Amino acid sequence: MQELQTLIDAKPKPSERPIINSGWHIVLCEPNVEIQVSIALNVRGYESFCPAEHRPQRTNRTKNGRRVYEDRAKAMIPGYNFVRFEYRKWDFEGVKAVRGVRGFMKVADRHGDMVPAGLSGADIERLRAEDEAAFVRHQALMAKRATDEADRIAGKPEVEFEAGKQVRIDGPTGERWVGVMVRQRGSSRVELLRANAKIIVPHSKIHNLCE
Template identity: 30%
Template sequence: MKSWYLVTCKPRQEERAATNLLNQGIEVFYPKLTTEKLIKGRRTVKQSALFPNYLFICLESQNGNFSAVKNTRGINGFVSYGTRYQIVPEALIEQLKYERTSSAESTIPKAGDTVSVHNNTFNNVAAIYKEPDGDMRSILLINLLNQKIEVSVENKDITQ
């Protein structure tokens, strides 16, 4: 019977450890957090470990190659209570996998999203996001005098 176990990694070596374990044929779950933000008006995408310095691995409870895992580059060892390795419930792993796939929300608006503009010209004006206008600006549709007008606005002035 296979079980999920929790292992600790050396600092900032989760990716290396996961790759080495996968090369050995060991199933690994390494949840990552992807964030897309506007920093100084530029869009940046960053991926980081959801649980820094930890990986979930799936091994046979009786005949698993635990020593190979402990000796893998990037791995510190198993999380244990006394002499027993910590088993992670399958339901928790499934929930984490489901939440990773269902939470694909982004901080950057998509075409058709309603946004709010906050700058000197348009303060707290509702608009519809149309498309990016380079890295620093976006084109919005603003309703002025019952007509939709295209306006190019700096990304830092847009909130959802």
């Protein structure tokens, strides 16, 4: 990742030569369409890759009294995509014809001519590993959310009472407050300290702060 960012930030010098032996080239994309561009390129028969980060995003829909989360994938490196050509089968114009593509990153070769920049196979493999790791982390988070939701529906509180523990609280109109648990009030309510004021809320409205 650092090597790629160095290439992106560096100003090309005439003595530098692009790494193109692997056939992988750096595609410049319009903002927020990097993944769609990668899908479009693959549909057209190109070999394209866009490393992504997956994040649960709250929607305006509710289910069982709680906000519904959806998977939102975003490019790990905003504004960039990668495409591979077979040797002597370069089709830069075909890629640039795809909606959302601005062109190719270029660097100067030893003759001073600007040519499409490339990445080594090792660079691509590192990016693939980061992409896979990000997806595994996302799957683990979504699995935990599903388990927590099942426990909530079954009546089990998401957070066990612990005096002095800092937690997140669902506000009356969807706000996310932070408070400290003080004492239990019966079997289903908890007294908390928030902004120097004590409040009593249903246990179901209390969540782990890290979420």
